[in-house]
Amino acid sequence: MIYFDYSATTPVDRRVSELMTEINEEVFGNPSSVHLFGQKARGYVERARQQLCTAVGCDPTEIIFNGSGSEANNIILHTLLYGEKRHVVLSAIEHPSIYNAVKELEPLGISHTIVDVDDTGRVDPDEVSAAIRDDTGLVSIMMVNNELGTVEPMAQIANICKEQKIAFHSDGVQALGKIPVDVKNLGVTSMSFAAHKLYGPKGVGVLYLAGGEELHPLIAGGSQENGRRAGTENVAGISGFGLAAELAAVEVHDEMERLSHLRNIFVSNLKENRPEVMINGHSSETVPGVVSLSIPGVSAEKLVMKLDMDGFALSAGAACASGSPKPSRVLKAIGLSDELNRQTIRISFGRFTTAEEVDSLLNALLKHIPIAEAETAT
Numbered sequence: 001m002i003y004f005d006y007s008a009t010t011p012v013d014r015r016v017s018e019l020m021t022e023i024n025e026e027v028f029g030n031p032s033s034v035h036l037f038g039q040k041a042r043g044y045v046e047r048a049r050q051q052l053c054t055a056v057g058c059d060p061t062e063i064i065f066n067g068s069g070s071e072a073n074n075i076i077l078h079t080l081l082y083g084e085k086r087h088v089v090l091s092a093i094e095h096p097s098i099y100n101a102v103k104e105l106e107p108l109g110i111s112h113t114i115v116d117v118d119d120t121g122r123v124d125p126d127e128v129s130a131a132i133r134d135d136t137g138l139v140s141i142m143m144v145n146n147e148l149g150t151v152e153p154m155a156q157i158a159n160i161c162k163e164q165k166i167a168f169h170s171d172g173v174q175a176l177g178k179i180p181v182d183v184k185n186l187g188v189t190s191m192s193f194a195a196h197k198l199y200g201p202k203g204v205g206v207l208y209l210a211g212g213e214e215l216h217p218l219i220a221g222g223s224q225e226n227g228r229r230a231g232t233e234n235v236a237g238i239s240g241f242g243l244a245a246e247l248a249a250v251e252v253h254d255e256m257e258r259l260s261h262l263r264n265i266f267v268s269n270l271k272e273n274r275p276e277v278m279i280n281g282h283s284s285e286t287v288p289g290v291v292s293l294s295i296p297g298v299s300a301e302k303l304v305m306k307l308d309m310d311g312f313a314l315s316a317g318a319a320c321a322s323g324s325p326k327p328s329r330v331l332k333a334i335g336l337s338d339e340l341n342r343q344t345i346r347i348s349f350g351r352f353t354t355a356e357e358v359d360s361l362l363n364a365l366l367k368h369i370p371i372a373e374a375e376t377a378t
């Protein structure tokens with residue numbers, strides 16, 4: 001079975017799993033305990049914090065470990081409940097941990113404005129600016145979309161937020177490890193990350209929050225993470241995240257080049273053989289390993305099942321939406337009809353994808369996409 005679903009999650013890198021096994025077997029202390037067992041565990045957590053800081057360019061006090069990318073997003077939205085400015089601007093293609101979370105907060109007095117995207121999945125910064133109101137407390141625009149791979153115009157949005165003195169949160173879950181992420185250069189106030197998207201473990205997230213910014217804990221209790229996220233730390237998971245982030249930061253440029261090359265070969269061969277296939281997303285403002293394809297006349301659900309039987313694992317639209325009869329909200333937002341929406345698959349390459357594997361996927365795909373009948377001249 002060959003894996004082409006790296007956007008859904010990634011296999012844990014062996015170097016990361018070896019470290020985690022060592023910690024699980026030998027480091028059981030509670031990082032809050034003062035004795036030697038506790039100190040040892042604390043050492044691992046703080047080392048990971050440093051690795052994350054180096055990877056994203058921030059200070060250790062600005063990293064908050066938590067349970068997932070979804071939690072990191074929810075922490076930021078939840079904080080709005082305690083401020084005076086209770087309006088959020090977000091894009092139509094945010095992950096459900098932003099998109100659905102703002103809807104959950106509506107009855108509690110948090111209002112929101114959704115900004116549309118163009119047919120490549122990019123937000124227009126002028127529309128973000130126009131959506132800002134006197135009571136806007138947050139702009140939340142993801143850096144990279146999970147279904148399309150499109151990268152948003154971060155610098156322009158950051159400038160608008162800076163000028164208007166509004167916090168700018170960005171969901172960076174699909175960005176870290178795929179493209180360089182430097183939170184200070186990006187100009188974000190906060191950013192969320194998840195270890196399992198960059199060859200780390202599942203169930204570990206990070207929220208970067210710029211120094212001095214207000215935060216109200218979503219999970220109250222003990223004083224872990226400086227009182228900002230209660231709960232005894234997942235020492236092995238956090239350490240795994242630290243190492244995964246360090247490895248990804250070192251390898252990101254080479255990996256971008258390698259994956260862009262694989263993607264280009266795949267897309268050009270596919271287009272040459274089946275010109276009717278549509279490639280969704282932006283042609284240049286994209287992460288290199290993601291290909292969203294719409295294949296007129298071919299059911300994505302059936303195609304994914306056939307490819308599964310052939311030994312290839314990939315998704316129909318977003319992983320979380322597969323099996324659901326509802327068309328993807330993201331694909332709808334870029335203007336795909338419901339029919340084309342259901343004829344869209346997402347292929348995502350990653351660290352362990354080889355040129356031979358991409359070639360065999362291409363051949364399998366071609367087998368299942370009928371050759372379009374040539375138009376007869378009348």
Ligand SMILES: Cc1ncc(COP(=O)(O)O)c(C=O)c1O
Nearest residue numbers: 068069070095146171173174194
């Ligand atoms: C863009 C984006 N944000 C947030 C998340 C949620 O991360 P987690 O699975 O760690 O909750 C995902 C996961 O699919 C994602 O793709």
